[in-house]
Amino acid sequence: MKLSLDGRRVLVTGASSGLGAHFAKVLAGAGAHVVLAARGTDKLAALAAEIGPAAQMVVLDVRDSAMVAAAIEAAGPIDVLINNAGVTVTAPALDQDEGDWAAVVGTNLEGGYRVAVAAARAMRARGRGGAIVNIASILGLRQGGQVTPYAVSKAGVIQMTKQLALELARFDIRVNALAPGYIETDLNRAFFETPAGMALIKRIPQRRLGRLADLDAPLLLLASDASAFMTGSVLVVDGGHMVGSL
Numbered sequence: 001m002k003l004s005l006d007g008r009r010v011l012v013t014g015a016s017s018g019l020g021a022h023f024a025k026v027l028a029g030a031g032a033h034v035v036l037a038a039r040g041t042d043k044l045a046a047l048a049a050e051i052g053p054a055a056q057m058v059v060l061d062v063r064d065s066a067m068v069a070a071a072i073e074a075a076g077p078i079d080v081l082i083n084n085a086g087v088t089v090t091a092p093a094l095d096q097d098e099g100d101w102a103a104v105v106g107t108n109l110e111g112g113y114r115v116a117v118a119a120a121r122a123m124r125a126r127g128r129g130g131a132i133v134n135i136a137s138i139l140g141l142r143q144g145g146q147v148t149p150y151a152v153s154k155a156g157v158i159q160m161t162k163q164l165a166l167e168l169a170r171f172d173i174r175v176n177a178l179a180p181g182y183i184e185t186d187l188n189r190a191f192f193e194t195p196a197g198m199a200l201i202k203r204i205p206q207r208r209l210g211r212l213a214d215l216d217a218p219l220l221l222l223a224s225d226a227s228a229f230m231t232g233s234v235l236v237v238d239g240g241h242m243v244g245s246l
Contacts (some may be wrong), residue, residue: 062111181238
């Protein structure tokens with residue numbers, strides 16, 4: 001079965017930059033009509049113009065229930081949700097405060113849950129099923145220094161994926177998670193050129209960072225009918241990092 005999304009309408013949260021922007025272009029290339037969602041409009045507008053007629057944009061802050069409801073309505077009949085919006089704060093746990101925790105967990109886990117449930121309700125009402133792809137992380141499965149709220153939030157996203165998969169299967173709504181390892185982006189490229197960054201790369205069995213393109217086929221698998229008998233799965237794409245020796 002082809003990894004095709006012809007005729008599907010896909011909502012991508014956190015689409016203004018990074019993984020979200022890349023995912024939106026990949027999905028559009030696979031035939032989807034993409035609904036780009038994020039808090040800011042300037043980058044969204046530029047991305048929508050780049051993609052062309054196959055894109056529209058909605059303003060969305062996943063921490064705001066009213067905005068989530070309005071965005072789901074404005075997006076139209078959604079077939080697939082790419083639940084990608086996320087933030088992090090990098091600092092030792094003892095140096096972070098309640099505001100850091102609230103920002104990270106409130107966006108990544110609470111906001112992700114809020115959007116997933118709203119999208120699932122809309123899918124159930126249509127009666128045609130659908131697919132939800134939650135963007136998790138290998139840090140939801142193992143530990144890393146100075147990212148405790150982020151790691152906790154992504155562990156929650158993974159359990160949320162499994163819980164919703166169980167409850168939504170009766171409505172033909174599949175819920176899976178994509179868990180990337182360390183992917184090279186414009187934001188982290190400088191860090192990985194430092195001694196600390198290069199030491200981290202040496203701990204990856206493939207001895208390299210992931211490329212954005214390494215996520216394309218896994219994303220399309222989970223978003224398309226090619227994964228019709230998959231739900232509650234966590235698809236790890238990490239160059240073997242999870243199986244690296246201690």
